[in-house]
Amino acid sequence: MNRDAEHGNASSSSSATGVSKVFRLFCVTLLGAMTCTIYTPAYAQSASIAQPASTESTEDKLQKLTAAVAQAQAQMNAYQNQMQELQKQLSALRQQLAAERSVAPASPSPPPPITGESSSQEGSASLEEIRERQAMEDTQIATHEQTKVETESKYPLKVTGLLLFNTSVNTRQVDIPEDPTYAIPGGGSTALSLRQTILGLDARGPELMGAASDADVRVDFFAIGSQSNYAANGLLRLRTAHAGLNWNHTRAFVALDRSLVAPYTPTSLVAVGEPPLAWSGNLWAWVPQIGVSHSVPLHHSVLKLAAGLVQVPNPPSLGQTTTNPPAVWQTERSRWPGTNARIAFAKGDNGEGPEIGLGGYFSPHMTASNVRFNAWAGTLDLRLPVGRHIEFLSNVYRGQALGGLGAGGYVDYVFEYTTTTRVLHPLDDIGGWAQLKFKPKARLEFNGAYGIDNPFANDIRRSIASSSTETYSGLSRNRTAFGNVIYSPSAYLLFSVEYRKLWTNYAGGSTNTSDVIGLGAGYRF
Template structure:
């Protein structure tokens, strides 16, 4: 009995000692649990705050998206009201240039805005202004392929018909083409420049007809069909081969090939001409080094015949044109031709002259032009260009033009992406066989709005 009491006493004392030792540790555990609860509560508050911010962020773009959709809808409605569409549901693009020219001419101005030859007789110097060289065009592109090829086209007109009188500017067709393009081949129908002479000098003073007309630039727009084949020699070189048939103009009762832009010399009897279709070819070799360096050399040929008073007068020409761009800010372009009877392509309209026994002989001719262009910046460029047509004297009659030369310089500045200003000055030098030389100066200020 005594032993049981002793063991009971020891057990109670041991438990008390154990409880006395464990109480601080339990308190420490409880403190840690309390801190964890507080941290968990803080985390819950942060998560709740982040959820609120996320909900607010999701709501704002929804409103913005609705506003953007409303703006886009308004734009689509506006475009639907202003778009141009053909009767065949093909999209059309309006393009062109509103061009204002003011000019001053010398005394040998042939009573024109911008003379092509210096006139024989001297008159008063003239000046004026015109908008008749403005251009309006339509461009189209079929959204569907035809025979596996892409169909594109364009038509351009100006107001250079009629006369310089402000109320007599009539609309005139310039060029119109429809082209069917495959990866390496193109087939083109329409009215455009001769195949052998695709380039033009840069000018806003002479737009109604190509710059340097009658001074080396064969420009006359005429109906034609052409085929182009493209060959690539690697990625930076190639060949463009073009061959086509041109419908040459019928001059009718005009004198020996003279056209509207240069009247026939006095004393030359009218003789009807019916030009036959011409065959032309051009073969352009090109090579490119980088983005701003390129060279193009293109020989070509032209052949047809003019039927005059039941006799044929042959028209044969060899040509070569070029583009040489050694650096970004220098470009050299030009064109050269040699042959006979070039009047039908827009040269001086004296392609043939009366010969013996009521027959006509072709006038042998050499001509061409060159331009040096300096595109200093994207806004500013300078141009120097000149050309000449030299007809063989022994093929001509007295009073015909043996040599016609033109030299010009201009500066073009882009005031805005679609606004150009140009100042140009130049001189014509015309030699009349058996009479003498005539000079005419021309100065032009042009403002163009592109659309």
């Protein structure tokens, strides 16, 4: 009985062991078939091995299945080695491309500086510039050593410029046919010119007291000299110049440029010799100055502070882009330089958000007859992005004796007469401009702007009424409106069409108007 039980238990144990072996064999067979099916092309062979044969023992089947799994594993290892080799080749190609780009000279920055761009537009423009650089890369590398500019100081110097051709059709007479700013009674004109071409030098110098140094200068051919027959070709004129020391948030500088109280200028490719809206609310005059600026980073914003000394020239005569200066300017005769300052608050970390600023200007003057008077101005400026494609810019002012800054109708002061004396009175003035920019694409923009310069009529009337011989030599009011389209098919080419309307008033006269249609084509280098 016990022996039968033991025999039964043994049979059961043997049966269980057999079932376990069969189950393990089935699992190994299934795993081998699936592995061979996925990872090796010898699926048919593995499948045939996996099929149990009645004449083969369990050990033979197990060996064949083990061999099939080993073969699949070997093929998997081969695939992994191939993938690692491809990754190495891809990494080497990336390093080679980066090295080639670092050797190629940097291309000029894209024109003209305009804000409110979307990241997708910037990426598209960058891609086009990369393609242009790659097309020119072989020639640039081959000639790099022969064309580089060598300086006495051995520090980097870059030559830049804008070869600008423009034409304008004026329906009535204007001051300068190539770049008119006010209307004159008389017939119209048509002008073709390259005088607004700009040449520039940009330099970087050594560090001093922990600050990086830099300098730049810009000249054009828009001066008018005594040889009037050469005026169509133009004479060389210094436009702007800068030199400065830059710390993290502070810059000390000397410059010939716009006053600190007028940080912005309207956008135009047709009006370059004299900036757009000059003498119509734009305090555009380039004046020598020395100063310092400092920025205070705040939470996602910045506070900007700037102040400096400035030397303002005498106002030019009507129709002149440059002044043959007298032996001594009125500001020089006073023996005190002028001052100007600006404080602004800008939102955003990269200077792309809205910004509002307040400015002030004060400068003592003395006439050739030793009569002292003061020039001053208070200003308000605004930059307001509206979405990703629209930007609003504006600058307004109120002051006295602003002829040297490009306002006041070309006049600093007027005289009032009594029965026995003549009293000098600085001419009060108010004006400003505003521009709306729409930039649907990175290389296409539309601009519309309006500006006005309005000397006080009461000052002019009192001056004329108090003397039977006194006349007013300036403009009593000047207004300009324009709209333009600027298209840049590449980083180096610029095309523009512009319509401008001028309204000019003289003392005691009617309004003179002129329609100006201008075309511009430029090559930036």
